[in-house]
Amino acid sequence: MRSATLASALALAARVLLVAATPTPTEPEQPCKRASLPTVTASGNAFWTGKTRFYVRGVDYQPGGSSAMKDPLADTTVCLRDVAEFKELGINTIRVYMTDNSANHDTCMNALADAGIYVIIDANNPLYSINRYDPATSYNHEYLQSVFATIDEFIKYDNTLAFFSGNEVINDNITSTLAARYVKATTRDMRQYIGKRGYRKVPVGYSAADVSQNRMQLANYMNCGTDDARSDFFAFNDYSWCNTNFVTAGWNQKVRNFTDYGLPIFLSEYGCITNGRDFGEVAALMSPEMTSVYSGGLMYEYTLEENGFGIVQIPSPESPSVNEKEGFAKFAKALSANPAPSGDGGFTSTTKAVACPTKDADWLIDTTLLPAIPEGAKVFMKDGAGAGPGLKGKGSMNAGGSSTGDASPGSGTTTVTPTSTKNSAGIATIGAIDKAPLILTALVFVLTLSGTLLL
DSSP states (O other): OHHHHHHHHHHHHHHHHHHHHSOOBSSOOOOOOOOSSOOOEEETTEEEETTEEEOEEEEEEOTTOGGGOOOGGGOHHHHHHHHHHHHHHTOSEEEESOOOTTSOOHHHHHHHHHTTOEEEEESOBTTBSOOTTSHHHHSSHHHHHHHHHHHHHHTTSTTEEEEEEEESSOOSSSGGGGGHHHHHHHHHHHHHHHHHTTOOOOOEEEEEOOOTTTHHHHHHHTTBSSTTTSOSEEEEEEOOOSSOOTTTTTHHHHHHHHTTOOSOEEEEEEOOOTTOOOOHHHHHHTSHHHHTTEEEEEESOSBOOTTSOOSEEOSSTTOSSOEEOHHHHHHHHHHHHSOOOSSOTTOOOOOOOBOOOOOBTTBOOOOSOEEOOOGGGHHHHHHOOOSOOTTSSOOSTTOOOOOOSEESTTOOSOOOOOSEEEOTTSOEEEOGGGGHHHHHHHHHHHHHHHHHHHO
């Protein structure tokens, strides 16, 4: 009888231990919302889907322009209309400058994935961004909360290719170069947030203006220092190919300048409209002259805005159709005639840092130290960013709580040992250390009960 009772007690204790060892979600399980494309990774100086070299072949996409303050990926009518046009163009990537991190993007992101299209997301918007002339004040916890919430929203989609930590914040050769420290700190923070939250490693980098006086200094700055401070890639906007050729546009020199840079490089905007447009850039970007260094680029831009660069015209904001301009067929033809090359394109397999630039008349930064992450933002690394403020928030430019000092190169957060982590689906699970009291209780129960029954 005692042995039977002891067996029952041990079985009960085993069930307690099994419950204790089973991860318990701290939030309800949600259906998988990921789009079905192989994820893109950065390795060496190239992008990859598995073992296949990936080239960015796409367009910049912001219907209505930045002044409209609208998220095209949250408007299913607009998005689904344009996905059909993207398929006709034959692109594989779009860049979206403005998104609402409080909105749902399942329909559009999945439609894009079904069309074989990846998305590069700008993590900033006009309300939440770095002020190039007052970067210290604008680099604060509310700004980073919005940036991190954007990561939370889009990292769950497999066709999210990359995040931009900023766009053309440094746009001259004097004063605005000082803002580079805060852009690099933001890049560091975004990469650390992705790591601390247990997300897949989506590449993070910067989209630079093509300022000839400090283009290479900025590129080197984003790829110098410790590994946790460096970008995953570097991109810049280039409008020098004005219906000319590889040499006349100076692209041969830019290839030489970036040879042995050690990170993936692509053009985040291209497409000069002076002297007409033949999109000869596509042939150059897909040629052996460039593929060893560059990983493609994004043509500026899809919709015709006041600046005159677009290849489709939208009759009205909610129009169910678009009018294709002459540039649409030309760009589609250029893409069709110049497919992504097979093989590895002559890439460099080693990822490496470069020397930090020194201060001069065109580059005012004289330190390798980065601003420490704002105190109020440290909790996000452990607890997550929470609900995003969207495109109707109060903004962060003057929110205060900015960094109060510098951190060592690449650092900026305290060491965090989270009691919860996120699995690949973004669901929080309790760490094993939280189970210890329950396990200990079960063991005591077994030993006590066993001793009583054996007396």
